[in-house]
Amino acid sequence: MAGMRGAATVSRRAAEALLECAHARNGPPAMSAKSSACVLPVPGAAGVVTCERCALVRACGVAGNGSVAFADVHQLVEDVGPFRGGQYIFRAGEPFRNLYAVKSGTIKTVQTDAEGRAQVLGFHLPGEVVGLEAVDPGVYPVDGVALESTRLCRLPFDAVSHVAQREAAVQQQLFRLFSRAIGQHESRSWDSGADQRLAAFLLDLSARYAQRGLSPQVFHLAMPRSDIANFLHLAPETVSRLLARFRERGLVDIIGREVHLLAPARLRMLLAEAAA
Amino acid sequence: MAGMRGAATVSRRAAEALLECAHARNGPPAMSAKSSACVLPVPGAAGVVTCERCALVRACGVAGNGSVAFADVHQLVEDVGPFRGGQYIFRAGEPFRNLYAVKSGTIKTVQTDAEGRAQVLGFHLPGEVVGLEAVDPGVYPVDGVALESTRLCRLPFDAVSHVAQREAAVQQQLFRLFSRAIGQHESRSWDSGADQRLAAFLLDLSARYAQRGLSPQVFHLAMPRSDIANFLHLAPETVSRLLARFRERGLVDIIGREVHLLAPARLRMLLAEAAA
DNA sequence: CGGCTCATTGACGCCTTTCAAATAAGGTGG
DNA sequence: CCACCTTATTTGAAAGGCGTCAATGAGCCG
Numbered sequence: 211m212a213g214m215r216g217a218a219t220v221s222r223r224a225a226e227a228l229l230e231c232a233h234a235r236n237g238p239p240a241m242s243a244k245s246s247a248c249v250l251p252v253p254g255a256a257g258v259v260t261c262e263r264c265a266l267v268r269a270c271g272v273a274g275n276g277s278v279a280f281a282d283v284h285q286l287v288e289d290v291g292p293f294r295g296g297q298y299i300f301r302a303g304e305p306f307r308n309l310y311a312v313k314s315g316t317i318k319t320v321q322t323d324a325e326g327r328a329q330v331l332g333f334h335l336p337g338e339v340v341g342l343e344a345v346d347p348g349v350y351p352v353d354g355v356a357l358e359s360t361r362l363c364r365l366p367f368d369a370v371s372h373v374a375q376r377e378a379a380v381q382q383q384l385f386r387l388f389s390r391a392i393g394q395h396e397s398r399s400w401d402s403g404a405d406q407r408l409a410a411f412l413l414d415l416s417a418r419y420a421q422r423g424l425s426p427q428v429f430h431l432a433m434p435r436s437d438i439a440n441f442l443h444l445a446p447e448t449v450s451r452l453l454a455r456f457r458e459r460g461l462v463d464i465i466g467r468e469v470h471l472l473a474p475a476r477l478r479m480l481l482a483e484a485a486a
Numbered sequence: 487m488a489g490m491r492g493a494a495t496v497s498r499r500a501a502e503a504l505l506e507c508a509h510a511r512n513g514p515p516a517m518s519a520k521s522s523a524c525v526l527p528v529p530g531a532a533g534v535v536t537c538e539r540c541a542l543v544r545a546c547g548v549a550g551n552g553s554v555a556f557a558d559v560h561q562l563v564e565d566v567g568p569f570r571g572g573q574y575i576f577r578a579g580e581p582f583r584n585l586y587a588v589k590s591g592t593i594k595t596v597q598t599d600a601e602g603r604a605q606v607l608g609f610h611l612p613g614e615v616v617g618l619e620a621v622d623p624g625v626y627p628v629d630g631v632a633l634e635s636t637r638l639c640r641l642p643f644d645a646v647s648h649v650a651q652r653e654a655a656v657q658q659q660l661f662r663l664f665s666r667a668i669g670q671h672e673s674r675s676w677d678s679g680a681d682q683r684l685a686a687f688l689l690d691l692s693a694r695y696a697q698r699g700l701s702p703q704v705f706h707l708a709m710p711r712s713d714i715a716n717f718l719h720l721a722p723e724t725v726s727r728l729l730a731r732f733r734e735r736g737l738v739d740i741i742g743r744e745v746h747l748l749a750p751a752r753l754r755m756l757l758a759e760a761a762a
Numbered sequence: 763c764g765g766c767t768c769a770t771t772g773a774c775g776c777c778t779t780t781c782a783a784a785t786a787a788g789g790t791g792g
Numbered sequence: 793c794c795a796c797c798t799t800a801t802t803t804g805a806a807a808g809g810c811g812t813c814a815a816t817g818a819g820c821c822g
Contacts, residue, residue, distance in 0.1 A: 264636065321672070325758065331672050343672055345665035351672070371661060375654055381647060388664030389621035395671035396597070396607050396619055396627070400717065404810070434768065440798050443678070450770050466769085466819085708798065721779055726802050737773070742787080742801085769818070779808080786801070792794090 224317075286369045293362040299339035299340070299354035299362065306344035308364045312336045315360025319352040330441040333433060334355070335418050339365075342391050357432040403479070407442045408452050409444075409477045412462065415470055426474070431467040524650035539668060562645045565589075567637040575638065576614070582620035583638045588612045590709035594717075595628040604623045606717040609633070611694050615641075618667050633708040677757070683718045684728050688738065692747055702750070707743040720745025 292315070293299060299310060299317060310317070318332040334340045344350045345367065363434055374381035401407040422425035431438070439446040456462045461477055463470040471477065568591070569575060575586060575593060586593070593610040607628055617651045620626045621643065650657035677683040696702035707714070715722040732738045737748040737753055747753065 329676055343666055343668040348663040378651055386622040389618055391668050392619040399607055400605055
């Protein structure tokens with residue numbers, strides 16, 4: 211039952227990596243180790259936002275300076291990619307082995323039914339973890355597809371959860387990751403109309419980019435309109451029309467896939483305006 | 487860091503309780519202890535379905551016969567209720583302390599916005615665990631409301647996760663609980679039309695009742711039409727009309743809140759018929 | 763330059779919502 | 793036990809939103 215303590219020492223390092231991956235938004239913790247497996251680049255490195263969860267990272271002993279022992283982390287946590295847009299990271303039905311943390315690029319998760327109809331279930335930006343829904347079934351229930359050139363960090367779940375047994379902070383972090391994923395799904399249940407759904411989508415992306423230290427106002431859509439539409443349960447034409455309407459109203463400025471949120475506050479108001 | 491091993495012995499019992507709660511569908515594991523905190527009654531006790539997850543229960547040492555030590559389980563895992571319909575189990579904004587496993591009755595989780603509009607996020611039947619989405623934010627993001635007379639099992643999350651650190655099976659079980667919740671949310675993203683959503687809802691309830699050993703064909707709706715409608719993003723009138731149409735087609739027989747699924751297979755076909 | 767995918771725009775139709783009202787069900791007090 | 797009130801459910805008719813079909817235009821790679 212409890213006879214696999216061997217990998218624990220090295221696994222602890224993996225734990226640190228996981229915590230880093232899950233919290234890319236924290237300022238780089240005095241990290242200069244080159245080619246570290248799972249540390250996400252923070253472009254506008256100024257993003258030293260105070261994050262209540264950093265406490266966990268430090269509790270795990272990372273904050274001191276984790277750079278020394280990062281060499282053997284690669285035994286468990288491995289860089290993969292870059293994948294090109296359209297390439298599969300994992301496929302539905304494949305046995306579940308790894309979680310993936312996005313280092314750069316974007317991933318979509320897609321479910322396809324017997325008739326070949328596809329449903330986009332989510333988009334995953336750098337710093338986010340993919341694959342949590344596969345833990346219980348033991349197989350990936352979805353396809354993981356790169357939308358653009360994407361680099362990932364592979365986290366073998368067995369090893370990670372084994373570490374979590376030794377390191378309370380890692381376990382907590384995992385629970386939070388899971389819990390957050392549930393919360394995100396639930397918060398998406400709110401939007402009634404098409405306007406609201408699209409506005410919520412843009413604001414969500416904005417917030418998630420901001421979290422990474424990128425501009426909340428200006429960003430690039432990695433996915434085609436059809437994916438956005440499918441994700442929001444809309445027709446691609448409707449997305450186009452709504453974006454045009456948003457543009458006319460001065461809410462956004464979108465040329466191709468370049469998004470400028472001109473009035474995020476009014477977008478947020480639009481969300482509240484829903485049904486009286 | 488690892489200086490709180492004191493409660494581990496008693497906590498281990500709590501672990502067993504959690505596993506039981508989470509897997510009420512397993513045949514009662516030679517359980518005769520009266521007033522055990524967290525063992526769910528299995529009406530048609532014949533429900534000794536083979537369940538791959540039972541392996542975890544046994545791995546934790548429950549299967550032998552957990553009945554002996556169940557007395558002190560109550561220190562961590564506590565019976566609460568019965569709550570009357572309409573009573574709050576927990577409220578949005580309240581600090582998160584406990585998960586709740588439904589022993590009997592039904593719970594709904596509801597989110598309310600500033601304007602007072604409510605959104606039903608889920609229904610929870612006996613054997614299911616509520617509150618997972620509160621782990622990350624640290625406060626309940628939703629209200630938990632009893633729909634009928636409901637008895638619960640309170641699981642203090644700190645204690646449970648502490649046990650999970652010692653008992654790998656418990657940790658695995660928790661990960662699976664989280665993961666399953668994500669999967670359930672994602673699978674709900676599928677239905678395009680109102681017909682499909684309602685059919686999926688009925689089939690989902692059916693499957694979950696069957697899981698508990700109850701009839702998949704005949705069951706009782708604990709919630710009013712308005713809750714179903716809200717949950718499915720429909721108007722109550724639409725739900726009524728669709729149910730009427732289902733009845734005309736001979737798919738179901740619904741009198742008030744008593745549901746008879748007459749042709750589940752054809753309901754399932756209806757799901758696939760969606761968009762060509 | 764040609765072919766391709768993606769994005770946009772318009773017209774029409776169906777499905778769902780909204781508004782309005784009747785009926786049924788459940789619970790309380792006399 | 794019955795009358796009554798409140799809430800829940802059902803049904804109808806009309807308005808609006810979103811999807812579908814169709815066609816044009818823009819961007820990209822071979």
